[in-house]
Amino acid sequence: MAMNKNTKIIIAVVVVLAIVVVVAAVFLMQPQDVTKDAKEMETSELKMYGNINGDGFIDDKDTKIIKGLIDQGKTAKDYPLADANQDGKLSQEDIDLLNKVIKGESCTIWHMNLHDYNEDGIMDYEKVSTKFPISSMICTGSSNTFMMLYMAGIIDEVKGASYGSTVDNLYNDCYKDTTKTVKLGTSSTKIDFEDGKGAASDLIKKENVTAVLSDWNRTYLTNEKDFENAGVDVIRFAAASTEIDVIAHDYYMLGLLFQKQDRAKEVVAYMKEVLDKIEQASTKENKAISAVVSSMTNYYSVGDSDYTALLKSVHGKNALDSGNWGTTTSIKVLDNLDVFNTDKYRYDYVVHLRAYNGYTAEADMAKLYNDYTKTIAEYWEHGTNGQYIVNGNMPIPARMAYVASLFYDGVDKKWADEIHQGFVDKFFKNKNFKVSDLTFVYPAE
Ligand SMILES: [Ca+2]
Ligand SMILES: [Ca+2]
Ligand SMILES: [Ca+2]
Incomplete structure (x- = not known):
């Protein structure tokens, strides 16, 4: 039977409507x-x-x-x-x-620690569980760890810390005030669990400490098992990192664990802004920078370390990368006079990255400069010209900014000071330092 034209149209309309209804229903119900x-x-x-x-x-x-x-x-x-x-x-x-x-x-959360747990010098993600939230903890007190905690607003929660003499007097009213934070030894990398003076183990009981915080490097908290066995969670961060993804994890994780998420958000936002600025300044001039970095008197840093990473974070090339130095991260220049052989290694800068009291301005910069540069100047083709001290007791991006200000024409100390001042104004509690009046790079360009 042949359908007439009208019937065909009606069927077509019904079919179209049915498809629309089905499509709409599937879309809405999905x-x-x-x-x-x-x-x-x-x-x-x-x-x-x-x-x-x-x-x-x-x-x-x-x-x-x-x-x-x-x-x-x-x-x-x-x-x-x-x-x-x-x-x-x-x-x-x-x-x-x-x-x-x-x-x-209260609950137990699962997250990543940043930790070189297989001890090959490379940072790994290590899955750990941590009792949440944390209100009482102890830590290894390297300059970097203290700065990270300070910026994250984690102060009263630090019941105990181990630290050496290079930690800045910035913390005299908090981490270095032993009535607030018990001093657990003089190493910035290790906390003895039982040291005969009853330090860590007693404090853990007294203050209901649930966590110990340390850095990712294998040299830090080598006795972490002692703490785990006592039910204390070991958490690890990369406090000296120059990479935004690592920095973001550090602060977001601290923000969560210590219930200071708003602060973490502010820190990460400023970090991103600053790192972008530094990246632009470091790449704009298309300049090949060859340099070395020194973290101890008459030693140069080699291989992968937080020091050589800082150089690379501002697009500097570590002049010693072509050498074969084994697994060490620093070499004594007097035992390796080759580092001054310009046929092998050429560099225009020696950056001495050192922790000294910058905020409290107690360091004799001229004396420090003489101590750090003298021997190198005797052998190096440029003498003292090109040797600089940059403070290692300040937020990492501020260090990067000062080093970039040495390397690139488009940015100067004033530019780096402004970046640094931003950290102080935003995150240093009750501190009114004017960083341009203090010395964080020496000599100034
Ligand atoms: Ca599950
Ligand atoms: Ca590793
Ligand atoms: Ca989320």
Whole structure:
């Protein structure tokens, strides 16, 4: 039977309408595809299980995505980062755990430590569990660790710390005030658990210390097992890092653990702004900078260390990279006079990166300069011309800015001072230092 024209049109309209209705229904009923918002640990700013959207915080954005993944039948194998409680399953329990974190309630979280745990000199991610939140902790007190904690606003929570003489007097009213922070030895890398004076182990009991904080390098907290055995969580950060992804994790993680997320957000935002500025200044002139860095008198840094990394962070080339120095990170210049052989190594700068009291202006810069540069000047083709001291007791990007100001024509000490002043004004509690009146690079260009 032949259909007439009108019937055909009616059928066509009905079919079109039916398709529209079905498409609309499917579209409306389909749960929103949450998988596009799910990130992986590697690219996550806060490297913590449950932080499924990969930003710097744990909040309901994460619980919504994880709920969506569960609704879609996804597994922990599909989305390892979503498995907040690390039981191998994706379930309501993961959401419950994150809700506790959001409310600041006691629980155990799983996250990455930055730690060279296999001791090959390269930083690794190490999965650890930590009792949350932290209100009482002890730490190894290197200049970098203290600066990181200070900027993160973590002060009263530090019940004990070990540190040497190079730690800045900036902390005289907090970390170095032994009525507030017990001094647990004189090493900036190691805390003895039992040292016969009852320091760490007694303080842990007395102050209900739940965590010990240290740096990522293998030389730090070599006895971490003692603390773990006592139920104290070992957490590790890369306090000297010049890389924004590492810096962001450090501060976001501290912000979360110590419940100072707003502060962490401010620090990371300023870090990003400053690192962008430094990157622009360091690349704009397309200048090949060859330099060496010294962290101890008459030693040059070699290989991969926080010191050589600082040089590279402002696009300087470490002139000694072509040499074969084994696994050491510093060499004594008098035992390696080759470093002055200009057929092998040529460099225009020697940057002495040293911790001295910059904020309290107690250092005799002329004397320090003479001590650090004298022997090198006797052998090096440029003498003292090109040797500079840069303070190692200040926020890392401020150090980078001063070094960049030495290397590049478009930026100067005033530019670096402004960057540095920003850290002081924003993050140094009750301190009114005017950094341009103090000495953080010597001599000034
Ligand atoms: Ca998140
Ligand atoms: Ca789970
Ligand atoms: Ca490693």
